[in-house]
Amino acid sequence: MTQTTNDEPVVELEHVNYEYATKNAVVHAIKDIDLTIYQGEFVCLVGPSGCGKSTLLKTIAGYLEPTSGESRMENEPIKGPHWKRGVVFQSPTLYPWLNVRQNIEYGPRTRKKSKKEIKETSDYYLDQIELSDFAGHYPFELSGGMKQRVSLARVLANKPKLVLMDEPFSALDAITRVKMQDFLRILWKRNKQTILLITHDIEEALSLGTKVVVMTKNPGKIQSIFSVPYSEKILSDETYHIEEDSEFMKQKYTILKEIS
Numbered sequence: 210m211t212q213t214t215n216d217e218p219v220v221e222l223e224h225v226n227y228e229y230a231t232k233n234a235v236v237h238a239i240k241d242i243d244l245t246i247y248q249g250e251f252v253c254l255v256g257p258s259g260c261g262k263s264t265l266l267k268t269i270a271g272y273l274e275p276t277s278g279e280s281r282m283e284n285e286p287i288k289g290p291h292w293k294r295g296v297v298f299q300s301p302t303l304y305p306w307l308n309v310r311q312n313i314e315y316g317p318r319t320r321k322k323s324k325k326e327i328k329e330t331s332d333y334y335l336d337q338i339e340l341s342d343f344a345g346h347y348p349f350e351l352s353g354g355m356k357q358r359v360s361l362a363r364v365l366a367n368k369p370k371l372v373l374m375d376e377p378f379s380a381l382d383a384i385t386r387v388k389m390q391d392f393l394r395i396l397w398k399r400n401k402q403t404i405l406l407i408t409h410d411i412e413e414a415l416s417l418g419t420k421v422v423v424m425t426k427n428p429g430k431i432q433s434i435f436s437v438p439y440s441e442k443i444l445s446d447e448t449y450h451i452e453e454d455s456e457f458m459k460q461k462y463t464i465l466k467e468i469s
Contacts, residue, residue, distance in 0.1 A: 218283075219371050219403050220246040220269055225278035227264055237428035238264040242278070244422065244431060246371070251397050251404045251440065253418035255411055257468050261429025262407045266373050269405065270296050283370065292320065295364030297374045301356035303348040309359050310335065310344040316367035334362040337396060354385040358392065365400070374406040378413070390417060394440055411464050415439055416451055423467050432467055435460065 225242040228235050239261040246252050254262050267273045268280055271290045280287040282294065303312050310331050317327045335341040338358040348356055357377055364372055378386045394417055397404055408414050414421045421435045439457055442449045451457050 217248045218245050219248050219250075220244070220287075220405075221279075221281045221284075222269070223279045225265075225268060225275045225280055227261070227268060227273060228276045239268070240428040240430050242429075242431060246403065246405060248403055249401050251402075251417060251419045252406070252422060253414035253420070254405065254407045254422045254424065255409070255414045255464065255468065256424030256429065257426050258409070259427050260424045260468075261427065262424060263375055265424075265429065266296075266375055266405065266407055269371075270294050270373050292316065292367045293370045295367055295369035295372050297357075297360055297364055297372065297377045299376045299379055301348070301353075301360040303356060303359055303363070305348050308345050308347050309340060309351070312348070312359055313362050313366050315363060320367070330366050334366050337365075337399070338362045338392075352385070353381050354389055357381070357389060361393070361396070365396075365402070370403060372402055372404045374404065376407055376409065379409070393417065394444060397440075398444055411461050411468075412451075415457060415461060415464075416443065421464065423464055425468075435464070 222242050222244045226240055227238045229238065230236075242265060254265065256262055264273065268275055269287065271287050271294060274288075304315065307315065313331045313334050314327050317330050322330070331344075332341075335344055338361065340355060340358060343351065343355065348359070351359065361377075378389050381389060390413060396402070406414075406417065415437055416439050418437055418440065421437055422431055423433045423435070424430065425432045437460065439451055439454070442454075443451060
């Protein structure tokens with residue numbers, strides 16, 4: 210099994226810089242970033258704390274405007290947030306007064322989709338995240354992993370071209386985190402989604418991504434980019450155990466040395 214990608218760029222960054230001023234200095238958060246994300250790719254971004262990973266994600270999302278350089282999506286300049294770029298944050302950002310179905314339907318309703326399309330969309334994603342039986346539950350009634358699944362479904366219900374994820378599993382316990390990684394990997398395969406995920410966990414990046422982008426310490430630059438096959442191996446072979454793969458361990462060590 211091979212995840213289908215094509216040569217169509219979804220996002221292109223050329224010489225992107227972002228600076229901000231403090232009382233004492235100008236901080237160069239990211240510097241000369243060149244990055245292209247293609248349709249169907251699962252890109253994982255790793256690097257030391259403070260290297261500008263979240264700044265880069267916010268630039269792609271349209272929350273921040275580059276100080277210099279060009280950021281484009283589908284050949285159009287990125288100017289502010291847009292439904293084509295969905296963002297999943299570290300903590301679930303669900304509306305507590307809405308139940309699970311209503312949270313998922315929020316985006317399509319805002320975009321004034323028909324009642325039929327809204328219902329079909331929420332039915333589909335409730336099934337995808339395996340929470341159809343919890344459609345009428347409210348966020349306070351859900352576990353942490355369930356809340357993150359609903360957050361992801363709410364983003365996907367808008368049918369974005371790109372899903373941006375900022376350490377979405379960092380607050381989960383170890384067992385729930387592994388389950389969410391498995392869930393996301395399957396969802397990516399099923400929906401042929403394009404994803405950019407930020408993580409501090411090198412194993413998470415290697416086991417989920419088709420491409421791992423490694424950033425340097427501040428100012429954040431792209432140091433190296435690796436194409437990796439491990440997610441596809443996990444999906445295609447039930448007997449495959451990533452921790453027993455010597456190439457995986459070697460690549461993990463290589464990346465660890467780069468960011469240390």
